[in-house]
Every structure is written in C-alpha cells, then in structure tokens.
Amino acid sequence: MKKNVHILILSISIFVNIFFAYIFLSNTKTNSNFNFSIIFTIAVIAISYLLLKNRFSELMPVNYNNTVELKEDPNSRKTNITFKDVAGLDEVIDELKVIIDFMTNTEKYNKMGAKIPKGILFYGPPGTGKTLLATALAGETNSTFISASGSEFVEKYVGVGASRIRALFAKAKKSAPSIIFIDEIDAVGTKRNTDNNSEKDQTLNQLLVEMDGFNSNEGIIVIGATNRLDMLDEALLRPGRFDRTIHIGNPNMKARLEILKVHTRNKPLDESVSLSELARKTHGMTGAHLATMCNEAAILAVMRNKNKIGKEEFDEALERVIAGLKKKYPSVLEKERTIAAYHEAGHALIGKILNVNTVEKISIVPRGQTLGYVLNFPKDDSFLLTKTELKNKIIMLLGGRAAEEIIFNEISTGAENDLKEATKIAYQMVCNYGMSELGNRVFDIHMLKSTEIIDKEVNKIINNCYVSAKKILMENKHKITLIAERLLAKEIITKEELESLLEEENKLCV
Ligand SMILES: Nc1ncnc2c1ncn2[C@@H]1O[C@H](COP(=O)(O)OP(=O)(O)OP(=O)(O)O)[C@@H](O)[C@H]1O
Numbered sequence: 001m002k003k004n005v006h007i008l009i010l011s012i013s014i015f016v017n018i019f020f021a022y023i024f025l026s027n028t029k030t031n032s033n034f035n036f037s038i039i040f041t042i043a044v045i046a047i048s049y050l051l052l053k054n055r056f057s058e059l060m061p062v063n064y065n066n067t068v069e070l071k072e073d074p075n076s077r078k079t080n081i082t083f084k085d086v087a088g089l090d091e092v093i094d095e096l097k098v099i100i101d102f103m104t105n106t107e108k109y110n111k112m113g114a115k116i117p118k119g120i121l122f123y124g125p126p127g128t129g130k131t132l133l134a135t136a137l138a139g140e141t142n143s144t145f146i147s148a149s150g151s152e153f154v155e156k157y158v159g160v161g162a163s164r165i166r167a168l169f170a171k172a173k174k175s176a177p178s179i180i181f182i183d184e185i186d187a188v189g190t191k192r193n194t195d196n197n198s199e200k201d202q203t204l205n206q207l208l209v210e211m212d213g214f215n216s217n218e219g220i221i222v223i224g225a226t227n228r229l230d231m232l233d234e235a236l237l238r239p240g241r242f243d244r245t246i247h248i249g250n251p252n253m254k255a256r257l258e259i260l261k262v263h264t265r266n267k268p269l270d271e272s273v274s275l276s277e278l279a280r281k282t283h284g285m286t287g288a289h290l291a292t293m294c295n296e297a298a299i300l301a302v303m304r305n306k307n308k309i310g311k312e313e314f315d316e317a318l319e320r321v322i323a324g325l326k327k328k329y330p331s332v333l334e335k336e337r338t339i340a341a342y343h344e345a346g347h348a349l350i351g352k353i354l355n356v357n358t359v360e361k362i363s364i365v366p367r368g369q370t371l372g373y374v375l376n377f378p379k380d381d382s383f384l385l386t387k388t389e390l391k392n393k394i395i396m397l398l399g400g401r402a403a404e405e406i407i408f409n410e411i412s413t414g415a416e417n418d419l420k421e422a423t424k425i426a427y428q429m430v431c432n433y434g435m436s437e438l439g440n441r442v443f444d445i446h447m448l449k450s451t452e453i454i455d456k457e458v459n460k461i462i463n464n465c466y467v468s469a470k471k472i473l474m475e476n477k478h479k480i481t482l483i484a485e486r487l488l489a490k491e492i493i494t495k496e497e498l499e500s501l502l503e504e505e506n507k508l509c510v
Pocket residue numbers: 085086087088089125126127128129130131132133183225227259262286287288289291
C-alpha cells in the first residue's frame with residue numbers, strides 16, 4: 001500500500017477513536033449506547049494496531065522480518081551477456097540461431113505452423129561454457145534468464161521439489177520471453193524407479209508435466225545442462241521436451257585461442273605475451289580453466305605493481321592451473337598426450353596404407369573417456385565385406401597398440417576398446433562367416449561344451465593381424481613420428497592435411 005494512503009487511514013482511525021471515546025464517556029447512562037461504544041472502540045483500536053504493526057514491519061530491517069520476499073531475485077534477471085562473450089563454439093552458436101530467430105520472430109513461425117523445440121539439452125564436461133551459452137542466448141533474445149540447479153530441488157528444498165518446479169515455470173510465463181536454465185539436470189532427471197514415489201521422481205514428473213503444459217509459442221525455452229547424458233530418463237528426451245541435444249566438448253587449440261582473446265579483451269597485455277603460444281600450451285583445459293588462468297595472471301601483475309600483464313605472469317598462472325589439474329588427472333597433460341598422439345598416428349597410418357576407411361580426422365583433444373580418436377568412415381555403403389577387408393579392419397584397430405610398442409617399447413590401457421572391437425570381428429569371422437581354418441561353417445557358441453577351438457582360431461587371427469600391423473608400422477616408423485609430432489603441435493589433423501603430409505614425405509624419400 002502507498003505510504004500516503006497509510007498515513008491518511010491512520011489519522012482517520014485515530015480521529016474516529018477519540019470521537020467515540022468522547023461519546024462513550026458522555027453516554028454511559030444508556031446501556032445500548034454503552035455496549036456499542038465499547039465494541040466500536042475496541043474494534044477501532046484493533047484496526048489501528050494492525051495498521052501500525054504493518055507500517056513498523058515495513059520499516060524494520062529485512063533480516064528481522066523473515067516473511068519479506070526478495071524484490072530482486074538473483075536467479076531471475078535480464079542479462080547483457082551475448083554470443084560475443086562466448087568463444088570457440090561457433091558451430092553450436094549456429095545451431096542456436098534458429099532459436100533466436102524464433103524467439104524474436106515468433107509470428108513468422110506460427111504462420112507456417114512450425115513448432116520450435118521447447119527444450120535444449122547441453123551436455124559435456126564441466127567448465128566448457130554451458131551456463132555461459134544459455135546466459136548468452138537470453139542476452140541475445142532479450143529474455144529473462146531464470147536459473148536453477150537440479151541439485152537444489154533435491155537437496156535444499158526437500159519435499160517441495162515439485163512445487164518449486166511449478167513456481168519456476170509460473171515465473172517464466174509471467175516474465176516471458178524467458179529462458180529457464182536447469183544446471184545439473186541429472187540430479188532430478190536420472191532414470192525413474194518403478195514405484196515413482198521418491199522425492200526426485202516426483203520432481204521429475206512435475207518437470208515433465210510442466211514441459212508438456214506450455215506452448216512453444218509462449219516464448220519460453222528450457223535449457224538443461226548435464227555432464228551425464230547417459231543417465232537421463234528417456235522420457236526427458238522425447239519430442240516436445242528436451243528434443244535437441246547439443247554436445248559441448250573440450251575446446252581445441254583454435255577454440256582455446258578464441259577463448260583467451262575473450263578473456264584478455266579488457267586486460268593490458270605486454271608485447272611478450274603470445275596468445276597462440278598459450279593456446280598451444282593449454283591442451284586439455286576448458287574455458288573455465290582459461291578464464292581462471294587469465295584472471296590469475298592479472299592478479300599477479302597487480303601484486304607486482306606492473307601496469308601490463310607479462311609472459312611471466314601467464315606462465316606462473318598456467319602452472320598454478322596445471323598443478324590443480326595434475327592433482328585431479330595425474331599426468332594427463334604431457335605423458336598421456338604423447339602416447340595418445342603415437343597411438344592415433346598408428347591407427348591412421350595403417351588406415352591410409354591399407355586403404356581401410358576414409359580417414360577424415362585425427363584428434364588428440366580429449367573427449368569423455370578417450371584421449372584421442374581417428375574419425376573414419378567406410379568408403380561406400382557396401383553391404384558385403386571380404387575376408388581381406390575384415391582382416392584389414394582388425395589390423396587398423398591394432399595399429400594403435402602396435403605403434404605404442406614400437407615407439408615406447410611399452411603398451412598402455414589405451415587400446416581397450418580397440419581390442420574389444422578387434423576380438424568381436426575375429427569371433428564373427430570364425431563363428432558367423434566361416435572364415436577360419438575350421439571351415440565353411442557356423443558355430444553357436446552357446447551350444448558348444450568348450451570354446452577352446454574357437455578361441456584358438458580367434459587368437460590366430462588376432463596374432464597374425466598384430467604381426468602385420470607391426471610390420472607395416474616398422475617399415476613406416478618415420479611416418480608415425482611425422483604424424484604424431486604434427487598432432488602434438490596442432491592436436492587435430494584433417495584428411496587433406498594428412499594427405500599432403502604423407503605426399504611431402506613420399507617426395508622426400510624418392
Ligand atoms: N567457450 C567459452 N568462451 C568464453 N568463456 C568461457 C567458455 N567456456 C567457459 N568459459 C568461462 O568459464 C566460466 C565457466 O563456464 P560455465 O559455467 O559456462 O561452464 P559449464 O559448462 O556450465 O560448467 P558446469 O558443467 O560446471 O556447470 C564462464 O563463466 C567463462 O568465464
């Protein structure tokens with residue numbers, strides 16, 4: 001209520017109070033008047049008291065009054081962060097542009113009867129910019145950014161998770177256009193139990209109900225973020241809910257350079273600082289690490305009374321971040337990176353020499369559990385594979401381990417998936433395709449009393465293929481080194497780069 005109205009009411013009630021007190025004192029002789037005066041006086045005093053109480057409580061400091069609602073909710077705000085603040089995620093940003101167009105030109109889509117996704121799910125390692133990207137999307141579309149964390153529904157608000165979800169959506173509708181961002185959505189979104197009764201499941205059910213309940217043209221987009229896509233309940237990923245999933249991975253060297261540029265944008269840098277050199281040295285780091293590193297370097301420069309941040313500060317800041325990382329993932333940065341480079345070079349070189357698949361890209365940018373990978377596709381959609389083609393596949397799969405053995409005289413656990421795949425193909429050759437010395441027949445492994453004869457044939461195939469892999473790589477040892485060194489310097493080699501690298505080498509050898 002407005003302050004002036006309050007004062008007016010108070011004055012009137014005091015005046016009426018005095019007036020009736022006067023009537024009461026002058027009319028005590030008649031009983032009915034007496035009773036009326038008493039009741040009325042008490043009522044007026046009570047009303048005055050309540051009004052006064054409210055007035056005082058408004059004047060009290062906020063923390064004495066625990067029913068006061070925060071006027072400015074820090075979790076719901078307009079933001080001026082835009083895509084200019086997000087670096088190295090150009091492909092993701094391109095994908096999000098259609099959402100921006102929808103939120104800013106809703107009519108155009110409505111006319112065509114086009115439905116835009118209600119929910120987008122960002123998944124990938126921590127610190128890669130998922131929250132930042134969601135905030136920037138709100139900034140670009142001038143939407144209200146409403147954020148919540150999945151864990152707060154089940155930890156902080158035990159028993160009220162479902163109603164918090166309802167409130168979240170109600171707030172979003174009231175302040176549309178808006179973006180609801182639910183970080184750590186896995187805390188509420190993991191697969192449900194069959195009894196559906198737990199606090200988490202009730203919260204998840206409410207989230208599903210709310211997502212079904214709003215219309216995509218109401219100007220609300222829900223963005224979820226998780227590091228564990230595999231743990232989510234499928235119901236969340238159904239059309240009309242989080243039907244777009246976007247992977248946000250660790251940045252490669254080019255992306256790291258862009259991120260460094262963003263985080264040094266308003267920092268005075270000394271000429272000695274080379275951002276590309278820093279991008280090269282920060283392999284395995286996320287955007288969050290890079291942001292921390294730039295900030296640490298700036299703090300060091302202030303402490304040293306410098307007016308510009310120099311190379312020394314960056315080197316020291318880098319060491320601090322790496323020291324933190326090393327504690328978390330011992331030796332991921334140098335030793336494993338080198339092993340990964342030679343391992344992937346082994347796969348790629350054999351793929352190229354035996355013409356197995358088209359090698360599209362070789363990378364040692366860590367992804368999930370793997371430290372590197374060779375992206376390769378079959379040359380055509382062939383339905384049939386020959387025995388030689390299957391064997392060549394196995395040789396290529398074993399090329400990673402063979403390269404490790406040749407170069408380091410030691411093997412690592414990095415070949416686990418390769419071995420699984422190679423063994424699977426070898427079993428199929430023996431049991432399904434009749435491609436072993438056991439003849440042109442199939443075997444149902446579950447019907448056999450002993451798998452000894454099968455295992456023997458499988459071992460023979462694998463061992464022969466491993467010998468072939470080592471032979472090929474030994475004959476081309478300098479090429480493995482060439483590819484691995486390029487990988488260590490650039491992290492990613494494209495199909496074209498691999499071709500010209502090997503061509504140059506061939507010319508030199510002629
Ligand atoms: N691509 C990027 N461009 C610029 N800055 C980035 C980028 N990625 C991360 N950062 C910096 O790191 C900070 C933390 O990133 P953010 O919180 O968005 O990561 P996240 O993926 O949401 O992590 P989490 O999974 O831990 O919530 C950002 O505020 C920003 O300073």
